[in-house]
Amino acid sequence: MNTLRTDTNFAGRIPEIYDRLLVPMIFEPYADDMAKRVAALGPSRLLETAAGTGIVTRAMARTLPAHVDIVSTDLNQAMLDRAEAIGAGRPLTWRQANALQLPFDDASFDIVACQFGAMFFPDKAAAFAEARRVLRPGGTLLFNVWDRIDQNDFADTVSGALGRVFSADPPLFMERTPHGYFDPRTIARDLARAGFDATPDVDTVTARSRATSARVAAIAYCQGTPLRNEIESRSGASLDEATSACAAAIEARFGAGPVDGKIQAHVITVQR
Template sequence: MSATDKVFAGSVPKLYDEYLVPLIFSVYADDLARRVAALSPSDLLEIAAGTGAVTRAVAALLPSDVRYVATDLNEPMLAVARQRQGDDPRMTWRQADALTLPFNDAAFDVVFCQFGAMFFPDRSKGYAETRRVLKPGGTYLFNVWDRIADNVFADEATATLGKMFPDDPPLFMARTPHGYHDKAVIKADLERAGFRDISIEILTATSRAPSAEYVAIAYCQGTPLRGEIEARDASRLEAATDAVAEAIRKRHGSGPVEAKIQALVITARP
């Protein structure tokens, strides 16, 4: 993983929330929220909350007496989440590293994380921290993206940018968001952290957008892919966005567009 893969700063958090969340995250946020709510947690921890796509979905399904702590490594992302959620007495917001959680042992009965584990520099260490803060009998729920070939828009954006920068293709999407999908590796990482009851489910959905341009802005300007493009040639960000939009338009049409997305949903207990 590149040092820039975890950098969500500048205009990225706002564009991420405005474009990328509706495009690919909302459907999985609703799924994870239902799974969390079904466990009837009393003390709940969210890791890598981002701009709060899952936070909002989960909070809408929980009763008033729940203690809900939402964390993220990036304070700019958490600031967007906090603003979007508004005043909620159940919520506590903490900037926190998933590998060194600032909480006592056995503090939460449910811990969950939407599309964050791919960014952990040491996944087993991150899982071990989750296990440490889980109460006996607690549950860890998280999801990760499946391989990039099963996530069409991300794959097309990556291929297009590879043609634009053939000597040094921007590979953020393939390397990190879609780089942790081997079920055997995920299971082994969890077992190394002390989890024993593990299930992994494939969940396929459809990504929809009002236009090809919308998709291109989401990926090229609302993710750390933006930093990769600008590192190669800052003056070509708009051209790169236009190229991705044109590639998607050619394949999916000039009006509203849709394509397959696919993720893995993992449930783990010690």
């Protein structure tokens, strides 16, 4: 699926809501998993791309020895500003950078790590080629992507509810981008096009997504992601009305009070 320009627009209120609500709801379990995988590889210098508001950066900063040099990057300065304001508990480098044009020398990192960012790259093979370029021989590219939307309960419920609210022109951000790059065969082809000769290892990891209420989950998706941009560009329902419709759908499926749903992702590891 093609990535629209608005799909990478994490600005305005989005970074704050994303970090406050969505990060603990769906990203924390995978951040801890990513940090453990990185630590097991014993890097001395690490590059993170598409770092967002820094959930993986902080997990790696806690897990990796103090001598490991961490460079954390993202395309969106607003997301990095949020990440840097929170901090990581240790010195590291925060830098705005496009994953398709990395401002680093060839063969300068042991690991390139990326959590739930590859889906947003407009040219996946080009981004993987850049990762390969900055990796030292024998270095590792480690990234994860969401599985199909029907394997991710809250996202699937929100997308279905918005399809009913905006039936003539449904917002398709969730299917198109976060959950649009899930096929291991496609990923393997893009890695091969990028110059990776090794067969990638694909590990499917299932976890649980929890929120204190259906409304919190709905706000996280509708107002803390670029889905907000699609909702606000449509007539027929306001952002608050669309959010309320999604909250009602989540509550109908998962009950009142705290809600709990399945999330599932693929973790891909490939050596240079």
